[in-house]
Amino acid sequence: MGRAVTLMQDLKIRDETSDLHEARWWEPASPAGGSEAGNRVHCYLCPRHCHIGDGQAGFCFIRANEGGKLYSLGYAHPAAMQVDPIEKKPLNHFLPGTRVFSMGTAGCNMGCFFCQNWDISKSRADQVRSSYVPPEDVVSLAIRNGCPSIAFTYNEPTIWGEYVIDICQAARERGIRTVMVSNGYITREAFHDIYDHIDAANIDLKGFTENFYGRITLTHLAPVLETLEWLKNETSVWFEITNLIIPTLNDAPGETRALARWILEHLGPDVPLHFTAFHPDFKLRDKPRTPPETLHTARRTAIEVGLHYVYEGNIYSDGAHTSCPACGTMLIRRSWHDVEEMHLKNGECPKCGLAIPGRWAKSAEKGSRRIARSAETALAARYDDLNL
Ligand code: SF4
Secondary structure, X not given: OOOOOXXXXXXXXXXXXXXXXXXXXXXXXXXXXXXXHOOOEEEOOOOOOOEEOOOEEOOOOOEEEEOOXXXXXXXXXXXXXXXXXXXXXXXXXXXXXXXXXXXXXXXXXXOOOOOOOHHHHOOOHHHOOOOOOXXXXXXXXXXXXXXXXXXXXXXOHHHHHHHHHHHHHHHHHOOOEEEEEEOOOOOHHHHHHHHOOOOEEXXXXXXXXXXXXXXHHOOOOHHHHHHHHHHHHHOOOEEEXXXXXXXXXXXXXXXXXXXXHHHHHHHOOOOOEEEEEOXXXXXXXXXXXXXXXXXXXXXXXXXXXXXXXXXXXXXXXHHHOEEOOOOOOEEEEEEOXXXXXXXXXXXXXXXXXXXXXXXXXXXXXXXXXXXXXXXXXXXXXXXXXXXX
């Protein structure tokens, strides 16, 4: 059962919008209802399975019970919007070198001590600057900023899945693709509802022991592994995996080897794996930055195990490049998040012709990305102060 943490009456967001958005993925906590049940609801969007009393919110802060109904407080209220390189998500095999319209709300369903976006992920919806941006406007803003894709990122997008789905539907109509940057902590009941609309994902695999997940993220490892298997076996979503390596907590060579072996056995050799460097933040300020040598060793280990595409992130390194696993030809040369050289030809190695897995074509199959002049004026009036 999740922790009930905040009184809905305190949330300013409620004053700002008269029509709260009813959530999906909930049920009355007691089918019989009545005074004993006290209007409690059960949210089954993520494996926390919060039981939430009237006037309270779930662990993630942005799903709240009002009068026996669950509402999504983050709906149409992004706390952050920005244009990023797609490589920052990180995604190295999805539209490389393009810009992605990136957005997040408040709250999170994990409790990671090392969170590097804690200013919004640990904020209640009323503690972050929040504009009203309906789904259609998100898509128009992406188009206006020259982005072929939209990423749900910065905080955990699963917890605002209703908004994600509506943006995805509007995006698909206009030829814009969508990306989940997620901790993978989602239930079976909600998984397809969300991921059937998504084109690409980066899933954090934050460690490979239950001890690490339990103590440092306040969640469990098994549901994240299940999500990765569902993505592989039941969807066409292009996905990559990130493992943030934290000195002394999840950097044991045996843990890295076990993680790589699991990926090879359950997902195959072609799912890209990113080892990224930690910097002290939030409640983990007593740990040092990850030494580059730790990332180099982890990358060598994963390649030895048999993974084809293993990257290093948050440092300058040759581990950022993509090389052909068959003949070693340099395919994409990167510096941090910049693509400096692109040698792939129609998704194939130009030397040996090996097909490199990923989504490389930049043009969408259908949908108009045109913005009418009148809509452009309205967008400018509403959002130009955001300085995207
Ligand atoms: S999404 Fe939020 S309210 Fe729902 S179960 Fe997870 S933490 Fe609890």
